Amino acid sequence: MAMFSQNPLMNGPNYSFNEAPRVNAPEGARQHRFDPYTDNGGSTLAIAGADFAIMAGDTRLTSGYSINSRYHPKVFKIGGTTADQKDATLVLSVVGFMADGEALKEKLDSICKMYRYRHGKAMSVEACARRLSIILYQKRFFPYYAYAILGGLDEQGKGAVYSYDPVGSYEREQCRAGGAAASLIMPFLDNQVNFKNQYEPGSGEGHALQERERRPLTRAEVEILVKDAFDGAVERHIEVGDGLQMMVVTATGIEEIYLPLKKD
Amino acid sequence: MFRNNYDNDSVTFSPQGRIFQVEYAAEAVKQGSVVVGIASKTHAVLVAIKRNAEELSSYQKKLFPIDEHVGIAIAGLTSDARVLSNFMKQQCLAHRLTYGRDMPVRSLIDLIGDKAQVNTQHLGKRPYGVGLLVAGVDERGGPHLFEFQPSGMTEEMVAFAIGARSQMARTYLEKNVEKFAECGREELIAHGLKALKESLVQDRELTVENTSVGVVGVTGEGAKRVVEPFKVFDGQDVAAWIEAVADDKEGGDDAEAEAGGDAPAPAGETMEVDE
Amino acid sequence: MDHRPQNWGRPRDDVYGAYDGSYLQSSGPKQATQSPIVTGTSVIALKFKDGVVMAADNLASYGSLARFTDVPRLRSFAETSVIGFGGDVSDMQYLNRHLTDLSIDEAYAAPSSTDTTTSPGAGTLNAANLHKYLQKLLYSRRNNFDPLWNQILVAGLDSSEAPFLASVDMRGTAFTSPSLATGFGAALAQPIMRRYAETDEQAAQLSREEAVKIIKECMKVLYYRDARSLDKYSLAVVTKAGVEISEDEQLEQQSWAFAERIKGYGTQTV
Numbered sequence: 001m002a003m004f005s006q007n008p009l010m011n012g013p014n015y016s017f018n019e020a021p022r023v024n025a026p027e028g029a030r031q032h033r034f035d036p037y038t039d040n041g042g043s044t045l046a047i048a049g050a051d052f053a054i055m056a057g058d059t060r061l062t063s064g065y066s067i068n069s070r071y072h073p074k075v076f077k078i079g080g081t082t083a084d085q086k087d088a089t090l091v092l093s094v095v096g097f098m099a100d101g102e103a104l105k106e107k108l109d110s111i112c113k114m115y116r117y118r119h120g121k122a123m124s125v126e127a128c129a130r131r132l133s134i135i136l137y138q139k140r141f142f143p144y145y146a147y148a149i150l151g152g153l154d155e156q157g158k159g160a161v162y163s164y165d166p167v168g169s170y171e172r173e174q175c176r177a178g179g180a181a182a183s184l185i186m187p188f189l190d191n192q193v194n195f196k197n198q199y200e201p202g203s204g205e206g207h208a209l210q211e212r213e214r215r216p217l218t219r220a221e222v223e224i225l226v227k228d229a230f231d232g233a234v235e236r237h238i239e240v241g242d243g244l245q246m247m248v249v250t251a252t253g254i255e256e257i258y259l260p261l262k263k264d
Numbered sequence: 265m266f267r268n269n270y271d272n273d274s275v276t277f278s279p280q281g282r283i284f285q286v287e288y289a290a291e292a293v294k295q296g297s298v299v300v301g302i303a304s305k306t307h308a309v310l311v312a313i314k315r316n317a318e319e320l321s322s323y324q325k326k327l328f329p330i331d332e333h334v335g336i337a338i339a340g341l342t343s344d345a346r347v348l349s350n351f352m353k354q355q356c357l358a359h360r361l362t363y364g365r366d367m368p369v370r371s372l373i374d375l376i377g378d379k380a381q382v383n384t385q386h387l388g389k390r391p392y393g394v395g396l397l398v399a400g401v402d403e404r405g406g407p408h409l410f411e412f413q414p415s416g417m418t419e420e421m422v423a424f425a426i427g428a429r430s431q432m433a434r435t436y437l438e439k440n441v442e443k444f445a446e447c448g449r450e451e452l453i454a455h456g457l458k459a460l461k462e463s464l465v466q467d468r469e470l471t472v473e474n475t476s477v478g479v480v481g482v483t484g485e486g487a488k489r490v491v492e493p494f495k496v497f498d499g500q501d502v503a504a505w506i507e508a509v510a511d512d513k514e515g516g517d518d519a520e521a522e523a524g525g526d527a528p529a530p531a532g533e534t535m536e537v538d539e
Numbered sequence: 540m541d542h543r544p545q546n547w548g549r550p551r552d553d554v555y556g557a558y559d560g561s562y563l564q565s566s567g568p569k570q571a572t573q574s575p576i577v578t579g580t581s582v583i584a585l586k587f588k589d590g591v592v593m594a595a596d597n598l599a600s601y602g603s604l605a606r607f608t609d610v611p612r613l614r615s616f617a618e619t620s621v622i623g624f625g626g627d628v629s630d631m632q633y634l635n636r637h638l639t640d641l642s643i644d645e646a647y648a649a650p651s652s653t654d655t656t657t658s659p660g661a662g663t664l665n666a667a668n669l670h671k672y673l674q675k676l677l678y679s680r681r682n683n684f685d686p687l688w689n690q691i692l693v694a695g696l697d698s699s700e701a702p703f704l705a706s707v708d709m710r711g712t713a714f715t716s717p718s719l720a721t722g723f724g725a726a727l728a729q730p731i732m733r734r735y736a737e738t739d740e741q742a743a744q745l746s747r748e749e750a751v752k753i754i755k756e757c758m759k760v761l762y763y764r765d766a767r768s769l770d771k772y773s774l775a776v777v778t779k780a781g782v783e784i785s786e787d788e789q790l791e792q793q794s795w796a797f798a799e800r801i802k803g804y805g806t807q808t809v
Contacts, residue, residue: 033573036686098712404649404662405662486700487699489698
């Protein structure tokens with residue numbers, strides 16, 4: 001019926017398409033909204049020891065069911081004087097949306113470099129940890145979609161691990177897993193690093209049960225623990241695999257270790 | 265009070281076509297203690313005399329690292345130099361972040377040249393009161409040495425000296441200019457220190473307290489390219505070098521040494537109108 | 540019958556609804572690309588001993604319409620790198636202009652333009668530098684909610700003159716691998732390429748001829764199975780010596796015999 005109304009404005013395009021009536025949809029509903037985030041999978045893990053800290057991450061980069069790359073590091077040295085980070089003392093791991101994660105890494109690294117330039121010394125892990133929190137919170141309403149973990153040695157030379165959520169909440173911990181397989185690895189860590197749910201055999205029942213005595217793990221133990229954690233995660237999570245990259249922070253520097261993981 | 269009516273600001277030419285404020289800024293460079301820079305095919309070195317305000321005070325820094333492949337030596341107002349140094353540091357960081365490479369030294373110099381020129385053309389601004397020697401390496405021809413003047417003039421040099429009594433150092437450099445290209449790291453530092461000695465007043469000596477040495481280098485090309493990052497050496501680290509050039513008196517060119525202050529500064533020349 | 544000339548030849552409003560002219564609105568708030576319009580499909584690339592091979596077909600599709608059949612989607616940069624574009628073609632053309640400007644600026648600054656003793660592009664941006672730059676560009680555009688709707692492959696040599704191949708997408712996600720493919724290629728071509736070059740070490744065993752053969756094979760598989768593809772394509776090889784791009788390759792030795800047994804390809808109706 002409407003097409004016979006002879007009223008071009010009501011009935012269809014006039015001389016200009018601009019004068020055509022809008023469709024009866026709310027503004028913007030036609031448009032496919034651009035989603036600025038993706039999840040690139042992968043997992044990270046950090047454990048603090050008495051005089052060392054180990055940061056680890058798998059090297060697979062995914063989008064959906066595709067493996068984009070089998071070697072894409074998630075663990076980075078931070079705050080060296082040169083681009084090759086030979087004299088760095090801190091390590092940052094990021095997982096989640098890698099473009100944000102890497103932007104975060106580069107921002108923190110620039111800040112550490114400016115700090116060194118202005119103060120003539122490297123940034124302490126405590127200071128860097130606070131600064132990282134601030135960087136994350138500054139983008140509270142368009143967050144870096146990345147789960148960060150910062151590792152290093154504190155002023156007493158003890159291993160330090162700081163973990164973050166994407167908007168900057170942080171705390172210092174003994175160990176932390178992040179990313180796709182965090183929920184698979186974290187309970188294993190609770191049990192193996194913090195000795196949760198481990199009791200002295202035959203010490204009784206109920207309240208009489210005595211917890212197993214906690215002791216700091218040695219570096220060799222932790223390295224095995226990290227590999228075991230990732231081997232487990234690879235079996236049960238499709239986004240984790242290909243390679244395991246570990247950075248061991250000690251007083252003498254940062255040692256990098258690469259171990260293969262299953263590529264399936 | 266004033267030398268003339270045309271030096272109240274940096275936007276007014278004198279009838280002779282000069283901008284006095286800019287020339288005065290060039291004079292500030294000559295107040296600073298001397299710095300020498302030399303580039304060879306593999307290295308660029310900066311050497312400097314540090315001054316202490318009085319016996320009990322510390323020595324004013326003269327060499328600053330900018331990025332791993334660039335360093336500067338300053339003569340003039342240290343605080344102005346810090347502004348430029350910060351700016352250069354930021355630019356190098358930004359370039360590295362954007363392209364993942366060392367910033368080409370020429371690009372960096374052009375930036376500070378443009379920045380300084382703006383100060384010579386706007387009312388209410390003041391030219392920088394500092395001159396720089398910039399040493400760096402990049403993939404565009406290896407080591408480079410650049411001179412920067414408050415006028416905004418920048419020029420690539422084989423070897424150069426700026427600062428108080430620097431004419432004597434330049435005379436030494438001019439005499440030996442042919443040798444520099446083939447010099448190794450240690451030879452180049454030795455030449456730098458010898459040039460520096462020429463500029464010292466009668467009873468002064470190079471000491472571990474007052475001497476600074478900065479070195480940056482590059483060897484090989486393509487896959488085999490290795491950069492020696494810019495590093496400043498002070499104190500006991502320079503003792504051996506000073507020892508090596510001590511009292512060998514091989515130069516003996518006191519005869520033609522001129523008084524540094526009277527020589528026309530390059531900056532003055534560039535500000536003159538071509539005829 | 541609608542007799543007004545301005546309506547002749549247009550879809551009938553009573554059948555299709557009124558034309559939505561808001562697409563053509565030039566006033567109002569600035570509009571960012573919200574979805575790609577004219578698009579290119581897969582780009583594939585594979586490293587070999589002394590360089591990288593890359594290919595992409597010459598088709599620019601308008602939805603399911605094969606709209607433009609002569610649009611090369613590979614370009615060289617400063618005689619040192621090859622860039623391949625998937626995704627929106629207008630954004631590709633914007634980037635193309637931008638990169639041309641960048642390469643001109645670089646050519647003026649680098650000494651190699653006058654010095655013939657150095658290898659091509661010495662002192663100018665290499666493929667790794669260029670990839671980093673494009674990553675920053677695309678990431679900053681996504682931060683402004685004004686993305687460049689492309690996935691890009693960059694091939695060439697890095698600062699140590701080793702073959703370099705990397706990808707960056709519209710969100711700024713960047714990664715490298717011995718072989719890479721965008722779009723459908725990620726599902727169809729990547730498994731074939733990985734059979735020959737799972738690791739960099741394996742890729743370093745491939746000769747140029749082998750790599751070209753693998754890429755041509757992949758282009759054929761893509762043409763068989765990707766409905767938005769074309770049998771005319773561009774092929775680029777980048778080595779230390781420079782860049783060679785051929786923009787009028789034709790898929791050879793096609794065999795559609797397999798299609799007869801597959802529903803949807805031929806004339807079968809059941």
